Amino acid sequence: MRLDPRTKLIMVLCVTTLAVIYNTAEALLLLLAATIGLLLLFGIDLKQVIIGLKPYFFLLLVLFWAQCIFTPGGEVLLAIGPVRLLGTRGLLLGTSVVLRLLVVIAAAVILTTSNSRDFITGLVQWKVPYEIAFMVSVTISFLPVFRDELVNVVTAVQLRGVELKQVPWGKKIYLFRHLFFPVVYGAILKAQQLSVAMEARGFRAYPRRTYLRQLYLTRWDYGLMLACPGLTLLMIGLYKANLG
Amino acid sequence: MTGKDHMPDGDFLGKEEAVFLKLDQISFSYSGKKSAVLSGVSLSFSRKGITAIIGPNGCGKTTLTKLMVGILSPIDGAITLEGRSLQEYTLAQIGRRIGYVFQNPNHQLFCSTVAEEIGFGLTSRGEEPEAIRERVDFFLDYFDLLSYRDQFPLHLSYGEKQRLAIAAVLAGAPGFLILDEPTVGLDAYRKKLLLNQLYKVAAMGGGMVIVSHDRDLVEQAAGRIITLENGRVKQDSGWKGENGHAS
Ligand SMILES: Nc1ncnc2c1ncn2[C@@H]1O[C@H](COP(=O)(O)OP(=O)(O)OP(=O)(O)O)[C@@H](O)[C@H]1O
Ligand SMILES: [Mg+2]
Numbered sequence: 069m070r071l072d073p074r075t076k077l078i079m080v081l082c083v084t085t086l087a088v089i090y091n092t093a094e095a096l097l098l099l100l101a102a103t104i105g106l107l108l109l110f111g112i113d114l115k116q117v118i119i120g121l122k123p124y125f126f127l128l129l130v131l132f133w134a135q136c137i138f139t140p141g142g143e144v145l146l147a148i149g150p151v152r153l154l155g156t157r158g159l160l161l162g163t164s165v166v167l168r169l170l171v172v173i174a175a176a177v178i179l180t181t182s183n184s185r186d187f188i189t190g191l192v193q194w195k196v197p198y199e200i201a202f203m204v205s206v207t208i209s210f211l212p213v214f215r216d217e218l219v220n221v222v223t224a225v226q227l228r229g230v231e232l233k234q235v236p237w238g239k240k241i242y243l244f245r246h247l248f249f250p251v252v253y254g255a256i257l258k259a260q261q262l263s264v265a266m267e268a269r270g271f272r273a274y275p276r277r278t279y280l281r282q283l284y285l286t287r288w289d290y291g292l293m294l295a296c297p298g299l300t301l302l303m304i305g306l307y308k309a310n311l312g
Numbered sequence: 313m314t315g316k317d318h319m320p321d322g323d324f325l326g327k328e329e330a331v332f333l334k335l336d337q338i339s340f341s342y343s344g345k346k347s348a349v350l351s352g353v354s355l356s357f358s359r360k361g362i363t364a365i366i367g368p369n370g371c372g373k374t375t376l377t378k379l380m381v382g383i384l385s386p387i388d389g390a391i392t393l394e395g396r397s398l399q400e401y402t403l404a405q406i407g408r409r410i411g412y413v414f415q416n417p418n419h420q421l422f423c424s425t426v427a428e429e430i431g432f433g434l435t436s437r438g439e440e441p442e443a444i445r446e447r448v449d450f451f452l453d454y455f456d457l458l459s460y461r462d463q464f465p466l467h468l469s470y471g472e473k474q475r476l477a478i479a480a481v482l483a484g485a486p487g488f489l490i491l492d493e494p495t496v497g498l499d500a501y502r503k504k505l506l507l508n509q510l511y512k513v514a515a516m517g518g519g520m521v522i523v524s525h526d527r528d529l530v531e532q533a534a535g536r537i538i539t540l541e542n543g544r545v546k547q548d549s550g551w552k553g554e555n556g557h558a559s
Contacts, residue, residue, distance in 0.1 A: 221422045224414070224419065228432055253464070
């Protein structure tokens with residue numbers, strides 16, 4: 069089954085909508101399981117995804133930890149004297165935040181199964197202006213670039229003799245703060261170079277572009293495009309009803 | 313620098329010819345690709361002289377050097393560093409023994425200023441600020457980067473980035489160096505400066521591996537030339553008898 073990139077986009081939008089609306093750890097966990105099921109259906113190698121995500125685990129951990137510490141309320145689980153460090157509410161909230169992010173990331177992986185050319189073609193056929201379609205596809209194809217950039221820097225830092233795994237947390241945070249700007253800025257520089265390179269090759273030179281490839285929606289696509297939003301609405305309804 | 317501080321193993325001391333880095337029947341292929349980039353490569357390097365690795369584009373030179381510093385791991389075969397398996401070392405431990413200059417300088421510059429970039433390794437080792445300053449100044453001066461001291465590294469020109477990347481690695485005074493095409497983008501004058509610096513390092517007893525397409529450099533500097541072709545060692549010249557820079 070080869071799905072149209074637009075169908076995938078709609079599926080991803082549905083999943084992320086649910087991730088934003090769902091607010092409890094249980095619901096998000098179920099959603100994550102369902103999304104992973106989808107990934108398997110698309111024949112994606114989960115092991116590769118996990119390896120790819122490795123550099124972000126630290127970020128997730130920081131997020132989780134920040135939520136745990138700064139959320140008041142609930143029973144106190146851990147405290148030093150009068151200072152509470154961890155409450156049940158914080159723990160739940162931290163878990164939800166991390167789960168939500170994982171769902172969004174997992175959903176985004178679905179998009180990587182189409183190439184970015186197809187995205188542009190698909191969106192343009194739906195009368196989305198070319199520039200916007202192009203920006204969407206560049207964003208999608210730039211995610212791996214950001215990741216590679218991060219991997220490169222982490223490798224380079226270690227090769228200059230810094231034991232990243234062993235530095236204490238305070239110093240680690242200092243180091244990451246210190247590296248954040250150059251890494252992000254470096255990636256932006258590269259994006260700029262890309263855009264210059266594209267203009268130099270005549271991008272935007274022609275108001276009307278013709279496409280070699282035409283995308284056609286199959287019955288599967290139509291079915292899923294209707295079913296996914298429907299299912300999503302149903303899930304939202306159920307969720308709200310359960311809460312109320 | 314005798315390199316003693318780099319060698320925990322007593323057996324190693326005093327043996328000029330002792331094997332520092334050894335590759336034994338290494339094979340490697342990138343994930344998702346069927347054909348092997350390297351197959352059955354066996355080489356050993358001691359901490360002396362300048363070894364050049366040459367070969368056509370895409371024959372696996374960069375891949376080989378990445379395996380040598382543990383950025384990649386071989387699919388088959390073993391790599392040992394100072395007699396211990398490379399896998400037992402962390403990247404940081406390897407980095408303190410082997411300085412690696414990437415083929416693409418954009419991949420290894422990550423600080424906010426040029427001066428910081430050169431001092432990074434020293435700072436993270438907790439050396440005295442005064443000593444760091446002195447060393448940074450020396451390398452800024454030596455590689456003609458003084459006027460860029462406070463610039464953002466990625467804004468430099470390609471040749472400047474290349475010089476900075478090399479300076480940043482040399483500043484850490486590693487006992488062994490691997491440089492992937494270090495002279496690309498350097499003008500003749502800068503190339504000569506770099507060569508002088510490399511000779512100095514070699515004379516101090518640190519070995520060096522240079523990947524290069526630069527005929528002049530290879531013929532002038534290298535005491536041993538390894539030719540790769542299609543992921544195999546096609547030829548290994550061994551050490552020339554009367555090479556002035558060998559030890
Ligand atoms: N990250 C990667 N993923 C997949 N294949 C790769 C990767 N990096 C390199 N290759 C492939 O491995 C082969 C060897 O590449 P390598 O960079 O080692 O060559 P090289 O000898 O350094 O070439 P050059 O002289 O151009 O620097 C090439 O065919 C290249 O396409
Ligand atoms: Mg190369």
